[in-house]
Amino acid sequence: MAPNGPANGLSDASSSFLLHHPSTPTDPSPSHDYQQHHTHMDSSHGPVAQDQILTHAELPVIDLKLLSHADEAEIQKLLMAVKEWGFFQVANHDVPCKLFSEIEEQASHVFALPFEAKTRAEPAAGSFHGYLTKSLGEDGKMLQLSEALRLPLNPQHRSDMIMKFWPEGNEAFSFVVEEYIAAVEPVLLQLLRSLALGLGLDPLQFTHNLSNDANFSALRMNIYTASSQPSPTLGLVAHSDASLLTILHQSCVDGLQIRKDDKWIAITPQVGFFVVNVGDMLQVMSNDIFPSVVHRVIKNNNKCRSSVAYLKVPHPQFIVRPMPQLVSHQQPSQYSPFTAEEYYTSMSTHRLIDGKSNLDRFRISRT
Numbered sequence: 001m002a003p004n005g006p007a008n009g010l011s012d013a014s015s016s017f018l019l020h021h022p023s024t025p026t027d028p029s030p031s032h033d034y035q036q037h038h039t040h041m042d043s044s045h046g047p048v049a050q051d052q053i054l055t056h057a058e059l060p061v062i063d064l065k066l067l068s069h070a071d072e073a074e075i076q077k078l079l080m081a082v083k084e085w086g087f088f089q090v091a092n093h094d095v096p097c098k099l100f101s102e103i104e105e106q107a108s109h110v111f112a113l114p115f116e117a118k119t120r121a122e123p124a125a126g127s128f129h130g131y132l133t134k135s136l137g138e139d140g141k142m143l144q145l146s147e148a149l150r151l152p153l154n155p156q157h158r159s160d161m162i163m164k165f166w167p168e169g170n171e172a173f174s175f176v177v178e179e180y181i182a183a184v185e186p187v188l189l190q191l192l193r194s195l196a197l198g199l200g201l202d203p204l205q206f207t208h209n210l211s212n213d214a215n216f217s218a219l220r221m222n223i224y225t226a227s228s229q230p231s232p233t234l235g236l237v238a239h240s241d242a243s244l245l246t247i248l249h250q251s252c253v254d255g256l257q258i259r260k261d262d263k264w265i266a267i268t269p270q271v272g273f274f275v276v277n278v279g280d281m282l283q284v285m286s287n288d289i290f291p292s293v294v295h296r297v298i299k300n301n302n303k304c305r306s307s308v309a310y311l312k313v314p315h316p317q318f319i320v321r322p323m324p325q326l327v328s329h330q331q332p333s334q335y336s337p338f339t340a341e342e343y344y345t346s347m348s349t350h351r352l353i354d355g356k357s358n359l360d361r362f363r364i365s366r367t
């Protein structure tokens, strides 16, 4: 098992007002010695409280081809969607449907491996990458509810990790993952350029600091087995992502919910569309114009759900701060500058937090 001391592996800042009444763990892990993926402010796990307001909604759909032609109307549509929802869908991208089925298939192979093979790849101390399984924190709070694999974007580190699952290597897995990353990266870059343009910034403002080597930059594969419980069961606790943007492919099984206006909103998967959300880094850099919205996953009662999230963050020495062009007398800077590393460390140290996740630690108080 991973030799973790204090929680050292939070990939995503969390937050939130999730469940009103934390319940007792229904599925305790074999050990609490594990790597944490999200920081959770609540101790929720297991069955989800029934008294939450839930609605369904369709997220705005953004045409990536139009964005790539700098279509002004589409950029404005993107801006509106991001300000209003922090989430949107992306259509008309160049990632072939075949690659979605291939990455889903390869993910299913890794999760089907024997438990010992998977746990060989549990994150090392100080790393956020590796295999995460159901586990409790030292304090008994549920920190990981389903299985996930965080693959490094750095090719050498990724190849080392793949060897932990398959000591002889696995060409098909490596090839598909590489192809998938190569196909999704341009989607991320195009969206970040369009968002910068929409804000009147240099189009490269959000992209030049990204690093494949950062501990939080990852391709995260998630699998949520069907729930056998009659009541809704949490698959992934409420959290916000640390990334600038997260590009999510979800299988055709629903479960993703986002928090908006004190309601949980279920997002119905649409074949071939990405779901994209703003992460904490972009909320800071946009000086709160773009919200990093809390989301969670509820397990499906009949079907197994899977998803693949592409998350990219700045290199650790990068100074994260609101862009000066977005700071004014009317909208003063909402955050003190910090290094990306300080943010990651803070996420690792403060496991159980309240309020809006880790971001509040860097927010300038004006009371």
Ligand SMILES: O=C(O)CCC(=O)C(=O)O
Residues within 6 Å of the ligand: 012, 220, 222, 236, 241, 248, 250, 255, 256, 295, 296, 297, 306, 307, 309
């Ligand atoms: O499985 C999903 O739909 C959400 C995954 C997610 O939020 C994450 O990996 O950060």
Ligand SMILES: [Fe+2]
Residues within 6 Å of the ligand: 012, 239, 240, 241, 246, 295
């Ligand atoms: Fe997430």
